[in-house]
Amino acid sequence: MNQDNDKPEAREVDPQVSAHYEKLADEKTPADLDQAVLREAARAVRADNRKGSFGAWFRPVAFMATVGLSLAIILDLSDTSILSPLADWSIDAAPPAPTLAPTETAVDAAQKNRAQSTVSEMKRQKRSVSAQSLTVDAPDISSDAFTTEVERAEQRAQEMEANSGPGLQSEPATAEQFTESQAAFATRPLSMMTPLVCSDEQKSDVDEWWECVETLRQSGLDEAADSELESLRETFPDFEPPE
């Protein structure tokens, strides 16, 4: 039974006592105690295996879930970062400039506005002067038709002035203003009607572009002129306007 036989122990150990003890001490572990311990040992290993098998599939699933979630977040952030295009980038350079259709020029817009004003004015005039039969025609937006219409309106206004009563006192002022502006506008030849923006051809040359800016300013279109000048300076930073 002794596993270590150290010689110095011979003095401390009596062989007869050891032999006597070895002969008498022969008890065995009770069987139920053996079974209890062995069951506990097996149970512990089964518990380890359960944890191991759980981890075996749990870790890959957790990893894939993490990767999937990260991708979803990244894709979602990418979508929100793509801003929807602004309605009209060019408007930023020229704040109060009117919104124009791509193929429509400033001339057409002005003509339209003025023609509509003419129509409404004519309608008012027709209502106030019952004797007069004013023909309210939708003005033709072509330049020639507009000029003709303006002249006609002017003529009518003059006639109304001659025939008007008190009720129409206010009319001539409005009509007069309208007449003056339209007349001033109508006297200008079509070829010199100023657009609100410079053409691409003008923008290709700095000098021509500058002339366009000057034209806009002379036409009273200061805002358009400032906008074009700013664009010119961005395109040609070294440009210095002649004094």
Added chain:
Amino acid sequence: MGVTPEDSALMLRYKDGDVAAFETLYRRHNDSLYRYLLRLSLNRDTAEDVFQEVWGKIIKARHSYRPTAKFTTFLYRVAHNCFIDYVRRNNRHLVSSAMDPDCSPDPGDEPDIKAEKSIARERLDAALGTLPDEQRDVFLLHEEAGLSIDTIAQVTGVNRETAKSRLRYANRKLKTAMAEPAGQTQRTA
């Protein structure tokens, strides 16, 4: 003939999930450990409780087991400490009357031999009961576990000389107790 695996190798195999390795290891040490606790506590119920507690701790410690010392040293160190903790918890004084005289499951003995053996065992247990706890502990560690003095000192937490003197005194007293009923129960080895 196959090589008998060492205790530490069996414990490491159990650590890896080999329950059969644990059973082999258990069968090697269960009886000696049981006897150690039985005669240390002089109480069967105490011995069984502590016995189960010791193996439970061995099973739980399988993941952290490192073969830095002999498995026997590890086992009896755990057993020694568990017994001390048990005594402190239960505040029980060792009683020498709770030992079952007929606990030997040796079916081969004839009735008269059984009776003689039983009487001799009773006298041995009585003699062990007269020893101080520390001397009985050292004696049983030497006889049941086969530990050296140095290892006994390590297990019991005393220096080598103290362990040596305890073992010496234990043997002397047992020899005296065995010699008292002169010629009646003493048998030659």
